[in-house]
Amino acid sequence: MDYLEQLNEPQREAVENVNGPCMIIAGAGSGKTRVLTYRIAHLMNAHNVDPFNILALTFTNKAAGEMRHRIESVVGSDAKNLWMGTFHSVFARILRAEAGRLGFPSNFTIYDTDDSKSLLKNIIKELNLDDQIYKPNMVLSRISMAKNKLVSWHEYTTNPIYRAADEESNRPEIGRIYKAYVERCFKASAMDFDDLLFNTNVLFRNFPDVLNKYQHRFHYVMVDEFQDTNLSQYLITRKLSAVRENICVVGDDAQSIYAFRGADIQNILNFEKDYPSLKVIKLEQNYRSTQVIVEAANSVIDKNRAQLKKNVWTANETGELVQLIKANSDGEEGKLVATHIFEEKMNRQYHNSDFAVLYRTNSQSRSIEEALRRMNIKYKIIGGLSFYQRKEIKDILSYLRFAINERDEQAFRRIINLPKRGIGDSTVDKIMVAAAQLGFPFWEIAKGMQNYIPGRAVHAVAEFVTMIEGFKLTVQSKDAYEAASHIASRSGILKELYEDKTIEGLNRYENVQELLNAIKEFVDNTENEDKSLGAFLQEVALLTSVDEDKDNDPDKVTLMTIHMAKGLEFKAVFVVGMEEDLFPSQMMISSRSDLEEERRLFYVAITRAEKKLFLSYATSRYRFGKLKSCDPSRFLEEINPGYIKVDRKLSNQENRFSATEKDFRSNLVSGMAPPPKTSTPINGYVHKPEADFQPSDTSNLQVGMKVEHPKFGFGMVIKMDLDGANRKASVNFENFGEKTLLLSFAKIKIHSS
DNA sequence: GACTCCGATCTTTTT
DNA sequence: GATCGGAGTC
Numbered sequence: 001m002d003y004l005e006q007l008n009e010p011q012r013e014a015v016e017n018v019n020g021p022c023m024i025i026a027g028a029g030s031g032k033t034r035v036l037t038y039r040i041a042h043l044m045n046a047h048n049v050d051p052f053n054i055l056a057l058t059f060t061n062k063a064a065g066e067m068r069h070r071i072e073s074v075v076g077s078d079a080k081n082l083w084m085g086t087f088h089s090v091f092a093r094i095l096r097a098e099a100g101r102l103g104f105p106s107n108f109t110i111y112d113t114d115d116s117k118s119l120l121k122n123i124i125k126e127l128n129l130d131d132q133i134y135k136p137n138m139v140l141s142r143i144s145m146a147k148n149k150l151v152s153w154h155e156y157t158t159n160p161i162y163r164a165a166d167e168e169s170n171r172p173e174i175g176r177i178y179k180a181y182v183e184r185c186f187k188a189s190a191m192d193f194d195d196l197l198f199n200t201n202v203l204f205r206n207f208p209d210v211l212n213k214y215q216h217r218f219h220y221v222m223v224d225e226f227q228d229t230n231l232s233q234y235l236i237t238r239k240l241s242a243v244r245e246n247i248c249v250v251g252d253d254a255q256s257i258y259a260f261r262g263a264d265i266q267n268i269l270n271f272e273k274d275y276p277s278l279k280v281i282k283l284e285q286n287y288r289s290t291q292v293i294v295e296a297a298n299s300v301i302d303k304n305r306a307q308l309k310k311n312v313w314t315a316n317e318t319g320e321l322v323q324l325i326k327a328n329s330d331g332e333e334g335k336l337v338a339t340h341i342f343e344e345k346m347n348r349q350y351h352n353s354d355f356a357v358l359y360r361t362n363s364q365s366r367s368i369e370e371a372l373r374r375m376n377i378k379y380k381i382i383g384g385l386s387f388y389q390r391k392e393i394k395d396i397l398s399y400l401r402f403a404i405n406e407r408d409e410q411a412f413r414r415i416i417n418l419p420k421r422g423i424g425d426s427t428v429d430k431i432m433v434a435a436a437q438l439g440f441p442f443w444e445i446a447k448g449m450q451n452y453i454p455g456r457a458v459h460a461v462a463e464f465v466t467m468i469e470g471f472k473l474t475v476q477s478k479d480a481y482e483a484a485s486h487i488a489s490r491s492g493i494l495k496e497l498y499e500d501k502t503i504e505g506l507n508r509y510e511n512v513q514e515l516l517n518a519i520k521e522f523v524d525n526t527e528n529e530d531k532s533l534g535a536f537l538q539e540v541a542l543l544t545s546v547d548e549d550k551d552n553d554p555d556k557v558t559l560m561t562i563h564m565a566k567g568l569e570f571k572a573v574f575v576v577g578m579e580e581d582l583f584p585s586q587m588m589i590s591s592r593s594d595l596e597e598e599r600r601l602f603y604v605a606i607t608r609a610e611k612k613l614f615l616s617y618a619t620s621r622y623r624f625g626k627l628k629s630c631d632p633s634r635f636l637e638e639i640n641p642g643y644i645k646v647d648r649k650l651s652n653q654e655n656r657f658s659a660t661e662k663d664f665r666s667n668l669v670s671g672m673a674p675p676p677k678t679s680t681p682i683n684g685y686v687h688k689p690e691a692d693f694q695p696s697d698t699s700n701l702q703v704g705m706k707v708e709h710p711k712f713g714f715g716m717v718i719k720m721d722l723d724g725a726n727r728k729a730s731v732n733f734e735n736f737g738e739k740t741l742l743l744s745f746a747k748i749k750i751h752s753s
Numbered sequence: 754g755a756c757t758c759c760g761a762t763c764t765t766t767t768t
Numbered sequence: 769g770a771t772c773g774g775a776g777t778c
Contacts (some may be wrong), residue, residue, distance in 0.1 A: 059768085060768085086768070087766055087768080089768095112768095113767085113768090137763095193767090193768050194768090196768090197768095256768090258766080260765075260766060260767085261766085261767060261768075358767065360766080361764055361765055361766075362764075362765090362766090363763095363764060363769095366769095383766095383767085417754090420754085420755075422754065423754090424754045425754085426754085426756080427754095457754095542768075543768095544767075544768065561766065561767095562766080563765090563766045563767070564766090564767090582765095583765095584766090585765050585766085586765090587764095587765060588765080597766095598765095601765095601766080622769090623764090624762095624763080624764090624769090639754095683760085731759075747767075
């Protein structure tokens, strides 16, 4: 068991203590993933546990995949048989197998948030309620909260506490909407995200034999990111592990940032009460960050009351102070961030991929993007509007969904008149009303249109019905890829997009092609046993935006919300928008109690950094399309002043780099070739059109240069590839175009890959 | 039923 | 600054 040698004492204990309830409190950067990985490997290796009997629940599919991969490298291909995945994907799988018990077909659809919202919108309209008072978003979050606490619509409507709360906020009908929503989902053979957990609880509660089966299957249960589980998830894991009580949860209360969707920090705080024989192991040594960063983070989180006692420390170097950046506007903030990235790249020989820019809200990404684009620094955005949320993708997916589940109301509404075939809203309404009155599924009404609703839409609907019935046969007889491409072209969607020659239209067409490629990949992937369209749709429905990251150019700066950054680490991190009302967010300030969660969010952001942390704020910012002045965030004052330094150097324009040739040479990596002639004119103009430089394949060096662009300002990296034998240089200008450049600084580094 | 224009609303985070 | 829905027109 040589892997045990690589662990410190508490880590080793966490790996070896496999029997009985166990809670691992893992501070930021304390090697949590490593411990989980080795623990599972250890179960298989040292205790001969069949991987089929191990259940490991993670937060994202990506985390599950990575862990499986790492376990595989220790124990081999056996790792494939582990039950590992997100709560939603694992229990969706179990629900499909047991769907009949709950009266659902096994091909039930999974509604995403958009589907849920538009269904709610329909219901609110049908109940003649004011959609200004009953906003779908708000109603959905109310229902979601209830489901996450395992409160059924029935309990919701009878419980006086919920009644009173709803009446107080002048929304007494939420219970009624909840009821209608559940009924409509059931009729549509659909479950939303919360239902996957709620219904698993119902399944285990109402069918002891089913529960028994899974209790005996999973001898060992592990939960990652335990601090972010809600009651519904917690009860599932408790029930599943009730027979053997080999339950191990890993988490950090200081990093609980999902209370808004029902995560309950009490789960972690109360775990000890639920399991009196609980073994608690604390991992407190941080291996990720410098002392300054660890201490700064501690000084912030200390302000929270609700937390478990622990002492996160590090043996790493002291490191540099946290750097505060003040900007006059969001635009300048972006510029300063880009400039600092540029400087750090040169001074420390970092790659783009060593940087992350973290923000509170997705909308903040724009000004950062603009600045990075200007300086030709490559970046990628994680999260935001995901590929699978795009209109054209959802359109195609709706066709596929409907071919599999003819009761899927939301899919039906989406595709019935797309492309336009003369079936408008009023026809759809008539179909739905007839279906409700006669008690038939709406698809039956559509199929017998001339009998139920004679009129001018009959012909168009009949054609649609024939087409869909054809698709259903296709889905049964072909694999996912063949079926999807058939449906994409026969439905007329592909054609319509193809004929749209605008840039957006072209883009959409390409996106659909990309979707088809993804389905092809899914079918060709030998690890997927089930290659049906249904299996693909299930996977896609439960994909998270972190999972979608399959960028093939790995050297990019990462931009994302702090929420998405959980579990990740970067050499240098920028937390931008440190302004009151933005971070902490206005909404949290008004509801006082959750300021602690905002602080934990800040803690998560800080602890992503390994070497260097930047915090930036702007004194004015565009919000709601209007320029507003902003105050620095209260969080900035919560960092112990000993760990922070204020940077003014770069906020005034005249303070630009200038370097002498000596500086230039002293930055050479020892033993490497001297810089070639073409790059020596420091502070001089280089008049070379792009065409004069050819990227070289034989390179082993890369030169980062600070350059000035007459129009776009200064600060841009140019890669210079050196041919070692001839000492000739060729420069790749990276989309710079034919422009005159001022070289003011350069530094050579080894290009390791 | 399809199209166009205008105003309201949104942004806190996501499985 | 973008998107969505409603009103009005063809």
